[in-house]
Amino acid sequence: MKQFRKRYKLSENIPFKYIDREGYSVVEAIELHAEKTDADIVVVSARGGSNITSLFVGSVTNDLLIRNRKMPLLVIR
Numbered sequence: 001m002k003q004f005r006k007r008y009k010l011s012e013n014i015p016f017k018y019i020d021r022e023g024y025s026v027v028e029a030i031e032l033h034a035e036k037t038d039a040d041i042v043v044v045s046a047r048g049g050s051n052i053t054s055l056f057v058g059s060v061t062n063d064l065l066i067r068n069r070k071m072p073l074l075v076i077r
Helices: 002-007 026-036 059-066
Strands: 042-045 073-076
Touching: 026 042, 026 059, 042 059, 059 073
Parallel strands: 042 073
Antiparallel strands: none
């Protein structure tokens, strides 16, 4: 988290929370946490984590897009 904050010059006032996936896929963990916390919306990045996938929607984002969710999904480019 410290490296992430430093890399993107983020304030210490922005809260971050680590969530253990407990054997779930990343997509399942995101959905379960969003449902458990009664989130209003899920916000994800459109781009993948590597340079080669930066032209496409990332696999996690793609999986979230095609699933039948109960809440809105905002994809940021």
